[in-house]
Amino acid sequence: MRASKLLVATLLAMGCLNAVHAADAPKIELRVSDVWDDDYPTVRALRNMGELLAQRTNGRVTLKVFSGGALGSEKETIEQVKGGTLDMVRVNISAMNNTCPLTAVPALPFLFRSVEHMHKALDGAPGEQILKACEKEGYVGLAYYDSGARSVYTKKPIRTLADMKGMKIRVQPSDLWVSVANAMGANATPLPFGEVYTALKTGLTDAAENNIPSYEGTKHFEVVKFYSKTEHSMAPEVVMFSKKKWDALSKADQDLIKEAAKSSVTQNRKYWADREAQSLAKVTAAGATIVSDVDKKSFSDAMGPVYAKFVTTDEAKALVKAIQDVKDGPDAPAAKPAAAPAKPAAPAKKK
Numbered sequence: 001m002r003a004s005k006l007l008v009a010t011l012l013a014m015g016c017l018n019a020v021h022a023a024d025a026p027k028i029e030l031r032v033s034d035v036w037d038d039d040y041p042t043v044r045a046l047r048n049m050g051e052l053l054a055q056r057t058n059g060r061v062t063l064k065v066f067s068g069g070a071l072g073s074e075k076e077t078i079e080q081v082k083g084g085t086l087d088m089v090r091v092n093i094s095a096m097n098n099t100c101p102l103t104a105v106p107a108l109p110f111l112f113r114s115v116e117h118m119h120k121a122l123d124g125a126p127g128e129q130i131l132k133a134c135e136k137e138g139y140v141g142l143a144y145y146d147s148g149a150r151s152v153y154t155k156k157p158i159r160t161l162a163d164m165k166g167m168k169i170r171v172q173p174s175d176l177w178v179s180v181a182n183a184m185g186a187n188a189t190p191l192p193f194g195e196v197y198t199a200l201k202t203g204l205t206d207a208a209e210n211n212i213p214s215y216e217g218t219k220h221f222e223v224v225k226f227y228s229k230t231e232h233s234m235a236p237e238v239v240m241f242s243k244k245k246w247d248a249l250s251k252a253d254q255d256l257i258k259e260a261a262k263s264s265v266t267q268n269r270k271y272w273a274d275r276e277a278q279s280l281a282k283v284t285a286a287g288a289t290i291v292s293d294v295d296k297k298s299f300s301d302a303m304g305p306v307y308a309k310f311v312t313t314d315e316a317k318a319l320v321k322a323i324q325d326v327k328d329g330p331d332a333p334a335a336k337p338a339a340a341p342a343k344p345a346a347p348a349k350k351k
């Protein structure tokens, strides 16, 4: 008895038991879905995450990335994740809006003042709170990836809110986005991402809205030539793990997966910055016009109804306020969620 205790203590001290345990543990192949193709910043970051997992576990835990929407649309794959037939998914956070209501907050129009503000809020307590809120819906939120700012693109320049009147605009399949389009005075057509090119080409919609890498990566710039910098939302990308699958993992593996996801965020931000510059160069070289003199105030002033409809609970109000209170500047700490109730929320007046 004594001798075996001594042996265990010695082995533990030498780190051998962990090694023995790891060698015995069954191999785990995780599967993740993304609608983007292999060179998009989100998919590249997922591959980094997989490499790190394989490296840290000597190949015991691996991540198979299904890019290009091979496993289905964002809506279909988040359902697979919820049901536990898929381990993980990377989607725009708007795909989660109808399932996990607090995810509407970071998609709200004109909420973030800048990329720095968005990073600080999502890296801090508000970001954690949003991910945590999705657990009861069957998702373990692992990370946010960059998605820049979304702007409207169509066949004519958009300079002020009035230019949007009656326009048929494709939006993400999310109630929040229908409300944003309506507040712009446009008619919303919710469609899966993969159907937007044809919708623009056939005139089913006149317009769409997205960041520049999406405008470029989907070749929408070939069909509609004016990208007007309304920069109305910074809805981030998100990586979600299936709670059903998560609960079957050891605590050590859960920690490893969390760390690997967090570490891929740093790489994603670099890829994103590069891709934004490359995409901008590509679309302008191909003859697209970037309209910069947009009266953004006319857009942000019109967003009151969206806030009134989607920021209704004390939790959402406090979260919006906590995000608005996150200070700019390198040394300011990220804000903690404020105690409810908060003062009525309104979009930031200017970016």
Ligand code: GTR
Residues within 6 Å of the ligand: 035, 074, 090, 091, 092, 147, 172, 192, 193, 210, 211, 214, 237
């Ligand atoms: C992109 C995002 C996609 C998808 C798309 C959309 O920016 O990367 O995941 O959500 O927007 O508008 O559907």
